[in-house]
Amino acid sequence: DQQVKQNSPSLSVQEGRISILNCDYTNSMFDYFLWYKKYPAEGPTFLISISSIKDKNEDGRFTVFLNKSAKHLSLHIVPSQPGDSAVYFCAASARAAGNKLTFGGGTRVLVKP
């Protein structure tokens, strides 16, 4: 049972345009959400997070939106840069359950120059 899903396995976007990555979850106990960027044979790099008490968090080119009623979150990257090409993982945790992360399947992003 996949509690965190990223339905788009890949995304291709032109440099300078917006990248929108989507993530859906089913467990209503999740109250903290994170996005990670990962290159092959490396560990994930933390990008941005959002608590369930917020609906938006922004950090530079990265913005995460949370729609609790729809159990949906998205990551916007604008403007996209070639260096953003990587696999992006959405992750969710329930702080009452010890902050264990449940990861989505990942979305591979390719930013074309």
Place this chain on the structure above:
Amino acid sequence: GAVVSQHPSRVICKSGTSVKIECRSLDFQATTMFWYRQFPKQSLMLMATSNEGSKATYEQGVEKDKFLINHASLTLSTLTVTSAHPEDSSFYICSAIRAGLYEQYFGPGTRLTVT
């Protein structure tokens, strides 16, 4: 920043031997560390949660006698794959949580190949 290191980055061992992987938080104290496993083109799967000074908590389906975890200090956790078999070949990644925060910071991973 929060830096987590892993050693070794890559290891090849023969079937039946044991391999130890170290995970260190370099610039912060980590009350909790996690061990993940990633198969090619798949997501990260949590194996176990490691709390300093106590026994690790293993996820369902993970053999605790095969994957020994020790979290002896606030900056070091080790994962020992005992009696390794080719099916244990995988990419193992650790993460650490800085005390009082929620974000997990990941190590660079260890590629284990069992021949």
